Amino acid sequence: MTATQLETDMSPPDRRGAAFKDMLSRLAKSAGLALVVGLLIFVFVNWADGFTGKFNLFNLTRNLSVAAVVGFGMMVVLALGHMNLALGSTALASVMIMGWVMKVAALPVPVAVGCGLAVGTFLGLINGWLIVKTKLHSFIITLATASMFLGAVLIVFRAGPISDLPREFTGISKTRYFGWVSGMLLITAVTGVVLGVMYKFTTLGRQMLATGANADAAELSGIPVNRAILIAHGLSGFLAALAGVMFTARQGSALLSTGEDWLLASFLAPLLGGTLLAGGYVSVLGAFLGAMLVGILQNGLVLIGVPDFWVEFVLGLTLLATVSLDRLREVISARRGN
Amino acid sequence: MKMTKLSVMALAAVAGFTTAATAETKVALVPGGPHPFFANWEGGGVDAVSDFGVAASDYRVPQEWKLDMQNKMLESLVSQGYNAFAVFPGDANGTNAMVSELKDFGAPTVSIAGCTQSPSPVEFCLATDVYKSAYMGTMALIEAMGDEGKIVHETSLLIDPNTQLRVAAVEQAIADAQADGKKVELYQHLTDVDDQEKADQKINALLAGKAHEFDGLVSTAWVASVVTSKALRASNNEDLKFIAIDHDKIVLDAIRDGVIQGTMLQNPHGQAYIATYALDKLLNGCSIKADAPFTPTPQHETFIDSGTMLVTKDNIGNWEAEMKAVTDEIMATFDEKFLDCAS
Numbered sequence: 001m002t003a004t005q006l007e008t009d010m011s012p013p014d015r016r017g018a019a020f021k022d023m024l025s026r027l028a029k030s031a032g033l034a035l036v037v038g039l040l041i042f043v044f045v046n047w048a049d050g051f052t053g054k055f056n057l058f059n060l061t062r063n064l065s066v067a068a069v070v071g072f073g074m075m076v077v078l079a080l081g082h083m084n085l086a087l088g089s090t091a092l093a094s095v096m097i098m099g100w101v102m103k104v105a106a107l108p109v110p111v112a113v114g115c116g117l118a119v120g121t122f123l124g125l126i127n128g129w130l131i132v133k134t135k136l137h138s139f140i141i142t143l144a145t146a147s148m149f150l151g152a153v154l155i156v157f158r159a160g161p162i163s164d165l166p167r168e169f170t171g172i173s174k175t176r177y178f179g180w181v182s183g184m185l186l187i188t189a190v191t192g193v194v195l196g197v198m199y200k201f202t203t204l205g206r207q208m209l210a211t212g213a214n215a216d217a218a219e220l221s222g223i224p225v226n227r228a229i230l231i232a233h234g235l236s237g238f239l240a241a242l243a244g245v246m247f248t249a250r251q252g253s254a255l256l257s258t259g260e261d262w263l264l265a266s267f268l269a270p271l272l273g274g275t276l277l278a279g280g281y282v283s284v285l286g287a288f289l290g291a292m293l294v295g296i297l298q299n300g301l302v303l304i305g306v307p308d309f310w311v312e313f314v315l316g317l318t319l320l321a322t323v324s325l326d327r328l329r330e331v332i333s334a335r336r337g338n
Numbered sequence: 339m340k341m342t343k344l345s346v347m348a349l350a351a352v353a354g355f356t357t358a359a360t361a362e363t364k365v366a367l368v369p370g371g372p373h374p375f376f377a378n379w380e381g382g383g384v385d386a387v388s389d390f391g392v393a394a395s396d397y398r399v400p401q402e403w404k405l406d407m408q409n410k411m412l413e414s415l416v417s418q419g420y421n422a423f424a425v426f427p428g429d430a431n432g433t434n435a436m437v438s439e440l441k442d443f444g445a446p447t448v449s450i451a452g453c454t455q456s457p458s459p460v461e462f463c464l465a466t467d468v469y470k471s472a473y474m475g476t477m478a479l480i481e482a483m484g485d486e487g488k489i490v491h492e493t494s495l496l497i498d499p500n501t502q503l504r505v506a507a508v509e510q511a512i513a514d515a516q517a518d519g520k521k522v523e524l525y526q527h528l529t530d531v532d533d534q535e536k537a538d539q540k541i542n543a544l545l546a547g548k549a550h551e552f553d554g555l556v557s558t559a560w561v562a563s564v565v566t567s568k569a570l571r572a573s574n575n576e577d578l579k580f581i582a583i584d585h586d587k588i589v590l591d592a593i594r595d596g597v598i599q600g601t602m603l604q605n606p607h608g609q610a611y612i613a614t615y616a617l618d619k620l621l622n623g624c625s626i627k628a629d630a631p632f633t634p635t636p637q638h639e640t641f642i643d644s645g646t647m648l649v650t651k652d653n654i655g656n657w658e659a660e661m662k663a664v665t666d667e668i669m670a671t672f673d674e675k676f677l678d679c680a681s
Contacts, residue, residue: 164431251406251409255406258406
């Protein structure tokens with residue numbers, strides 16, 4: 001049961017008690033995840049040669065900054081109880097158009113980045129609009145649009161990647177603080193704070209969570225559910241594009257493989273962080289910690305000599321274990337009558 | 339003990355993480371993705387370790403042909419202690435960004451088997467002169483065809499700059515032969531046949547439906563060479579002459595059995611061997627001479643030809659020794675031509 005549901009069913013004192021319990025449960029969840037991340041860092045610092053190397057930490061934080069934004073992109077639709085399987089294709093379409101504007105049309109970098117972000121937002125809005133109009137599940141709609149976006153990009157950009165992007169743009173990925181912290185982490189942090197503020201303090205954020213908790217109840221309460229869906233998917237598209245822009249800055253080229261293998265990571269970060277698959281609750285900090293856990297796990301396992309395909313196996317297993325544990329917690333909670 | 343190590347690590351973290359300098363040379367030989375051509379790099383690295391006392395020269399293959407996969411692997415290899423790199427560029431332009439980061443880190447990089455687009459931060463590019471190889475292969479085919487007939491050229495993707503050079507070389511060879519009074523002409527460039535599925539479909543369809551319309555084939559793609567060798571063996575078509583590329587066992591067996599006429603060898607073993615030697619030198623005080631006699635190509639300014647040779651039935655028993663001689667020849671003058679180790 002989510003915080004939003006509790007608020008609609010209970011009297012004020014009960015509601016305060018439930019909210020306090022819920023807050024404690026959330027904190028415990030994030031603290032637990034932080035503990036696991038800390039434990040992993042301890043293990044890899046001691047047993048993975050090269051883990052604390054300057055170059056490794058820089059790359060770790062740089063990859064983390066992209067992975068966290070990818071996770072945020074999925075988190076904002078998970079808040080509705082939806083999913084966005086077109087996240088990778090949206091990022092691809094955005095960066096290819098950004099690359100074209102930057103390299104072929106030779107327009108200034110900020111204009112090109114703006115175009116890329118606008119394309120991502122637009123494609124996200126298309127997803128949202130189709131979901132609202134057809135009333136079909138977001139799984140079906142975004143599965144279809146994922147193929148459509150990918151196909152369209154391949155038709156238009158059949159000549160391959162757009163390489164040799166300007167240094168003014170790729171320089172974003174080379175910025176570092178203290179010699180080892182990627183400057184791109186700042187973009188991720190700002191994004192996370194904005195999302196956190198939106199969900200915690202704005203009407204729009206609460207409307208999205210209420211829609212995710214129970215769309216029918218939200219509609220009856222006068223919440224503009226369709227608008228919330230539209231905006232959440234637009235935001236998901238924007239975040240996919242932002243992750244794509246960061247990824248492209250790091251690669252130095254707009255690649256046709258952008259976003260191709262983001263699907264697992266996009267679910268892993270928010271779900272590990274406590275965001276509910278059914279909607280109604282998100283944790284921005286949790287999603288960031290989730291991305292951190294995945295990034296550190298991937299990096300550390302490779303450094304201790306675990307082959308790449310085993311790393312993929314471990315990541316899949318982590319997702320399965322997380323979702324299963326969450327389900328177990330719900331069952332136990334239901335049996336106790338909470 | 340562990341706690342002490344942890345404390346030191348934590349201190350290093352606060353201080354800003356310094357990377358310990360290493361006197362050992364650990365070379366990583368990284369192709370753009372899995373492809374049989376690169377398998378001989380492994381032996382080249384092993385031989386270089388044994389001959390030059392290099393700490394390591396390891397062949398590490400990205401799981402897929404994607405620039406981001408290759409970049410991730412390179413990042414991870416730096417973290418694992420590799421400090422010099424020989425790479426086949428995943429993207430002629432895109433790889434430059436990663437190489438630039440490796441250079442900033444103090445790890446020299448050379449591109450082997452394929453070149454980055456100049457201007458490039460790689461120290462040099464050591465690869466087959468694809469124009470020369472395709473030209474020689476076409477000339478050998480023309481001779482095998484008795485100086486007359488129509489030629490099919492099997493090659494890779496047209497967007498690959500090397501393919502453009504190969505196409506130009508085949509056309510130039512045919513033009514030169516015609517100028518010498520030989521009655522040869524180009525029938526078709528069959529592109530995008532360095533992929534198993536596409537090669538199977540396109541080559542078998544061509545041989546099944548149009549084999550009577552041309553007289554010989556020259557391949558500049560590994561997979562196409564294998565598929566064509568198999569198809570010619572299966573069809574027993576002795577009228578068609580074929581010059582392949584590279585050293586797949588199927589191709590070499592076909593030459594031995596007289597099914598096809600020859601193959602243009604490249605020098606992957608030598609590429610890895612020479613690159614490891616040069617990278618070790620570059621890490622130990624040498625630099626590339628400002629006036630080194632590189633042979634610029636349209637793609638790359640600091641190009642070194644890693645050698646190519648024609649293998650036919652006459653020299654098939656001895657091709658490895660002959661190719662080693664090519665490597666030895668490059669090595670004999672490498673320091674003098676390309677390295678400045680005065681300091």
